[in-house]
Every structure is written in C-alpha cells, then in structure tokens.
Amino acid sequence: MIVSAIGDSKALQAVQGTPLQPKAAENLTANEGFEKILNGLGANAFEALRTGESTAIAAIEGKATTQQAVMATMEAEKSLQAALAIRDKIVSAFLEISRMQI
C-alpha cells in the first residue's frame, strides 16, 4: 500500500526526534497509517508549542531569561512549521491518490 508506506515516513520520525531506523513492514491498514502520521505531527508540534508558551510566561514573570524564552519560542515555531509543511505534503499526496481514475 502506498499510504502505509507514507505511514512509515521518515519525515514523521524526524519530526518526532526518533532515530531514523528502517522499520520492518508493519501491517497497517490505509487509515491507520495516515492517521498515525497526522496524530504524530500534531502531538509533537503541540508539545513544542506548549513548552515555548510556558517558558515565555516564565520569562515574563522573571523566572526564565529572555534568551531561554526566545529559544523555546523559536523551537516551537520551527517544529510547527516543519509539521505543517510535512502535513501539507502528505495531504496533497493523499489527495493525489484519491483523485486517481478508477
């Protein structure tokens, strides 16, 4: 299945920060693979955003340095952008498949 191949996508692993190791062929159904990607992307970006936000608040309260706040926010921005770009790419691949002439 093409879609389950996307499910094993290295992009997802890279965004999640897990080492890029080739996975043994998992028996994923089409839906599982696709949902897994979107969930993984969302969860990771969300986590980064949450860290960025809490550090920014700590900096406003004077508990963290400005540098820490800026770094955490930039990290969140970067994760979100990467997740969005990969999601757009995968969604367009999925649409490409669904538009296929039968």
Added chain:
Amino acid sequence: MGDPLIAAMKISASGLEAQSMRVRVISENLANAQSTGSTPGSDPFRRKTISFGDELDRVSGATLVGVQGVQTDQSPFPLEFDPGNPAANAAGYVKMPNVNLILEMADMREANRSYESNLQVVKQAREMISMTIDLLRGGN
C-alpha cells in the same frame, strides 16, 4: 547526535547567557565604582571578575560555554585624600574601590561584540533550518 543546526543554536544560546552574566558583573562594578566602606580604614567595594569555561552537553554532545565563577580582583585599593569621609583612616586617606572605568567600558564593549556574534549564529542557523523546511513547500 541530534540536528547539528539545533545544537549550534543551543551552543550560541549558552554564549548569550554567559555574556549577559558578564554584563551583569560589569554593571555591578560600574555601579559600585564609588562605594567606599563606612567605618574608618574599612575596605571599599572590591572589583568582581567573571570566568568562563567549556561545558559538555551530554544530550547533544556539544561543547557549551558556562560561567565558571565570579571572583574578586585582588589588586590593591587606590588611596584618595579625603579627611571628611567617614571611611578615612587616621592620616585622612580613604580606600577607593579598585574599579577602573576605562577597563570596565572596554570589557563591556567586548561582551557586546561577543553577544552580537552569538546572535548572528542563531540567526544563520534559524535561516538555514527554515530554508530547508521551505523545500517542502511550493513546487507542488
């Protein structure tokens, strides 16, 4: 090993923090450049110095910079003749802090330059990361 660009950002972030600590110590020295003691013959404010050292970040294996410690400058205090000062000794001399304004200004400028170069690294690394991510966009 994680992403080297992210490691570069972490390293320069540690540089930023070290240099801001340095500016803090300089400002303490400048603010106390006239702080004498309050009893006759007592010691005035002693100039502080800061030293940096390399630190290994075990997660990424990168070598960061850290503040190793804030010490005091052991050079002698200059004497100033001021018999009316409460800190004046029997001969009328007051011990002044061993802070040299010119030296502090030069040190501050150096801290500023170092901060700027660390910021440039952050900017470059960020630009390189977003240029790479941008490869995914467009060209559809």
